[in-house]
Amino acid sequence: MGPGGMVPGGMVPGGMVPGGMVPGGTEPRWPDDGRATSGADPAALHRRLSEQVAWHHVVTHELTTPLTAVRELLRILEEELVGPLVAQQHDVLRAALESTETLVGYVDELFDSMSADQASARLELTAVDLGTVVQDVVAKLRQPGQHGGTDVYAVVSPNLPAVVADRLRIEHVLRNLLVQTTRAVPKGSRVCVVACAHAPRTTVAGDRPTAVLVAVHESGTTTGRGGPLDLAFDAAAARVADGALRGGIGLGASLCRELVERMGGQIVSASRPGHGGLFCFTLPVAAAGQAGSRPGSTTCRGR
Amino acid sequence: MSKILIVEDDKNILKALVIRLRARGYELATAQDVQSALDVAAAEPPDLVLMDISLPSGNGFEVLRALRAEPALRDVQTVFVTASRRPGLRERANELGAAGFFEKPFEATELLDCIDAALRSATVHEPAPRGNESR
Incomplete structure (x- = not known):
């Protein structure tokens, strides 16, 4: 291509x-963008969504901060900025870093979930x-x-x-x-x-x-x-x-x-x-x- | 040797930043809230401020605005880091003339490269004369 x-x-x-x-040859399928709002008070819905988004922001912020510290401190150890390591210690650190990266991925997913409610709202x-x-x-x-x-x-x-x-x-x-x-x-x-x-x-x-x-x-x-x-x-x-x-x-x-x-x-x-x-x-x-x-x-x- | 003021309320992130920047050869000062950041900056004017946006009793944008109001500090380079992904933060940082903006968890090599570049830029470019203050 x-x-x-x-x-x-x-x-x-x-x-x-x-x-x-x-x-x-068919018309584009238009989404049913009213499914989350039908029967709901729009102002109340907006307020609820805003509260949920704010809550997600707080949760993800509180997760990201210690996660940043853990990853950085592990990397500092692995890079031997604070002293040399033996091979077995490197292995352990690599395992810890791998799990940390997994957690970073989960936090990213959590950020994405902040949009879940928005996705249910009107497009x-x-x-x-x-x-x-x-x-x-x-x-x-x-x-x-x-x-x-x-x-x-x-x-x-x-x-x-x-x-x-x-x-x-x-x-x-x-x-x-x-x-x-x-x-x-x-x-x-x-x-x-x-x-x-x-x-x-x-x-x-x-x-x-x-x-x-x-x-x-x-x-x-x-x-x-x-x-x-x-x-x-x-x-x-x-x-x-x-x-x-x-x-x-x-x-x-x-x-x-x-x-x-x-x-x-x-x-x-x-x-x-x-x-x-x-x-x-x-x-x-x-x-x-x-x-x-x-x-x-x-x-x-x-x- | 360039002097960097690190403003970060999380003590473990602060520790990591201190280790990395010290290994890079920078002279460091630290603060963990808005007022101490202003006090330290006034006492020992830094060449660059590495600043968390969310701080106890305020935020990094307020600190930068206050620094800009001081003639001795108005040209200080600033790099922001934040754990928040609220929309518009990067744009606000840019509007305030920040040299960099990093979301946590950041890549340390990128952050250090940005700091190095900002300090080189500050060294190469003499402060603008009064009356010609566009950034």
């Missing part, structure tokens, strides 16, 4: 999802330029203090149609997928975010894309190439969203799927030995009049 054009479903062996990741669906969202999220992750050691970059196709989405929520989804990917890859890896137009397998020349696809993909290391993106797409095609994202990869991913599906999209994940992992999701193109398009392609490269 080249970054510059539409991705017909037929170019993805087997299709993204059986039956088509983006149902061909603010508007026409969104997904290419800009991709670039913004990637730019934030490239700032110091964010996932050091991983080269994160974006490749955005030109003239992407606007999609129907809640911008804040989709930023959350993309950030979560990027965090999960960067957390899973070794330092020095490259992680690519591709945004391109997507059409069903039945596309013929001249058809308009029905969705925009965003793929988060480990694309190799800064010193070598990873597996072709098409292979990862192939692997993704073998796993529908239900199988891929339910269970095993965390609360954050479950929330991502809920959000994407409620915006009328689909999300899949896959991994292939030697070729890294892949998350991708689609969002439906906005109706004419809502849509805006981007004037040109932009690639931003990380460190």
